[in-house]
Amino acid sequence: MAAETEETEDQEYESRVGASYMLSRLLQDTTARISLILIAIISGMALFAFIDAEFLDYRLAETYLYHPLRNNAGTRPLLPPVGLSNQFGEGVLAHPLGTDTRGRDLAVRLLYGSRIAIQIALVSTTIGVVVGTTVGAVSGYYGGWIDDVLMRFVEILYSIPFLVLVIAFMAAFGRELIYAMIGVSIISIPIFARLIRSEVLSIREETYVEAAQAAGVKDRNILLRHVIPNSFAPVVVQTTLQMGTNILIVAGLSFLGFGAQPPTPSWGQMLSIARNYMLPAPWFSVWPGLAILITVMAFNILGDGLRDTLDPRLEN
Amino acid sequence: MTTPLLSVENLQTQFETAEGTVRAVDGISFDVHEGEIVGLVGESGAGKSVAISSVLRLVESPGEIVGGEIRFRGETLLSFEEGPNGERRQSPESLSNKEFRQRIRGREIATIFQDPMESLNPVFTIGSQLQEFIEINRELPPKDARDVAIETLREVDIPKPEDRFDDYPHEFSGGMRQRVLIAMAIACQPSLILADEPTTALDVTVEGQILNLVSNLQEEYGTSFVWVTHDLAVVADICDRVNVMYLGQMAEQADVHDLFDNTKHPYTEALLQSVPRPDKTVESLTPIEGVMPEAINPPSGCRFHPRCPDAREVCREVNPEPRNVSDTDNRHNAACVKHDVFDVDYEHSTPIQSEGDEFGEDLQVTEGSR
């Protein structure tokens, strides 16, 4: 037992050194640094919107900006961005990105839409990672019929086109945001389960795991102390990339009307409204898509950067 | 003496890395004459493989040949000159890349790679790969090239070559794949074959068969070989002349018998001492102290001095070029200042034996952290 503890400590020591070293290497990469800053800004916006919406009943928005949900009777609808003009009037500085069909400020709507995107990315990816990692680790570590059953199930989940799966899921349970999040986390499960399983299969053969087994360490402890920490790098990379993917999927769902319900703004749903006004108000369609693009791209760049620094094996 | 088949002079190849410039090959010279097998010997990392790639001009970025001259039958394949701004650049006498590819590679100088498992393309049949090289380098129509390919496979003792022609590499064992690689080299009928540790990946019995095969083929065709290896037993077995490399430079160059019987460089001596032989017990083997330093940060003076039993203070300062130290007519070059021709007052320099240990420890640490 004594040898076991010592080994674990050694490993933890190494991984701590490794993590700070990796972080400093990641920060040397300019694009990765920019992506981190972008994610921080968007997350800050999302947090602001979250607090204001959940706890302050949009008082902050009303005081300092515009109310993101209430119809703005005093403002003309579908105004273009400042400096441009269309059949509804000229863009004004007060609404720099223009207004929507109900005269609501687009910039504020975008700001409050970031909350949905980030919330979805965090919640659904976290559930996907936790459940997927557990399934994959158990499957890979125990093998045998447990592996067969779990992996068959994972493969089936993986085989249903994800948008179709989530739509069917939401048709059954409801169109609210919470079901979108659960649905999207379900489709994230197979990705992590497969990833972890293959990692586990290779780690299981490592000498230190065999040594721990021989020393009589419980399976659960081996999984928690050795197998899962050593699969850390690819999971971090995949988690980051999956955040981006999940934002894209939820935007698509909202566009189809499954997801955050009006008047709560989400980027996908804003696009589905804007779609009906593409001719008179093209800018209305541009901004939400741009917001999605920038957010998803930030996660993708960060994921690529992490992959380069954490785990060169994952080049593909 | 006649013009050598291949003549390499002061060849320098370096790699730009994040940590600095690595002079993997740092000014080596050697000749290969018609019909001889020349050994290129040294530990891993001595720069042997880079030297071979340099001769074929196959050094890939971030590596680059930065100096020296390579001649083949007297024709300049590669040389350098001073540019208008004092920078070194390839001289116009050098063969263009296209000419070099068309006239030299495969046709005049063929090569046998080290790793038979990695050197054959897994998605093509061995026959089609062999046939393609024959078509290119002997300008034969496909059908004739196929016949030559099958004939060559037979010559390298591949059983039922007609049947195996359409098999894929994964259907061959390591030894068989190495035979295929040898077949590729000889089928193009080159004058020179550069063999980069071709038997390292094989087990000893297969290695023996391959060495026999090469000796026989060499007698039959009279092809010259440069045989890269770290194994002195192989050198003794097949080579006519030997070049010993250490850390990107030449340590000793001699006929195979002179090298073994009348060793002139302490490094060669150390190598010989560390090889097990039937007439020695394990206890009498003397391993070389320490490990070879990395080429990125070579020791000052003679590169071997930190590990050298004969090192003296002067060795820290002088990095000797190989010079003829022979007392007979046979040329025998050694790059060690203990020989009188170097005239640097080695006799009166203080031995630095005691510090050798300290260096040795240093180097151990480097190895551990790698």
Added chain:
Amino acid sequence: MSHLRYTIKRLLQAIPVLIGITSITFLLINAMPGSPVEVMLGPTASEELIAAAEERYGFNQPIHVRYVKYILAALGGDLGRSIHYGVPVTTKILERLPVTLLLLASSFAFALSVAIPLGIVSARRRNQPVDHGSRVVSLIGVSTPNFWIGLLLIIVFGYHLQVLPSNGLVMPLTPISEVEGATSRLDVLVQTVRSLIMPTIALGTLQMAAVSRIERSSMLEVLGRDYINLARAFGVKESVITRKHAFRNAQLPVVTIIGLQLTSALGGAVLTETVFNINGMGRLIIQAVRTQDYALIMGTTLFFGVMFVIGTLLTDLTYAYLDPRVTYEGED
């Protein structure tokens, strides 16, 4: 022969996946609020009438009995009737399926024909401007929602420049009289191509970007292999090395990625069809969910699953064709 055996093996492996897809969908549909009969008869129907109808259609039976019945009927080609459209589900699906298949085929053709050369050029000119450019393009490509690309294309080419139709998809075999302004088959085909361009780009961009990323890294890896150096050492031209010696090996991970991209392409088809008002499988399933058309939801999901299984099978076979080691190991 070994390829045939491999195909059969893969087909057999697809059966449990299809069973899984149908049972998951069946369970989900049964979890939906209300029963199909209630939807069919409308909110005014009396309880007796509903009970009688449930009895008649067998909805009062336990779920596993209904599932087995559904599967048996499905094997016989009967997927039930669509309540909304009033026709057999198979009829509706067979009407919509070619549209989606054409869209998918066209966008994959677009994606591959752009991505493969782009990835190769990128790898060959690593860290040169061309490479940086193509990497930025693929990064944007994998980060952009495909329906937004569709919207932008419509704004620019449909509304502003008015050069391409932004509504619907003209199938190549549509009767000439039904296509506006068409007097010959050629006119119809021209309309097909014109109406395909924007949906193809919208749907194919993600695939294009994903494939070019993998093509680049895969090509880079292969170009560093010993067997490529061997070919160089024997005087093979660089262009031949790229086209022949490295190409086939480099496509192996690409094929895998294309297989993985299938699910996102099928999901993307739903969005693209919505944006361009194309009546394919994607709009059908949305329609089915909106109208609570149970049999139709079940049938379309099943067909999406089948499309995926067939797509995966095709990529597996391509892989086996490209890499001789696959079937060899399979025979052991």
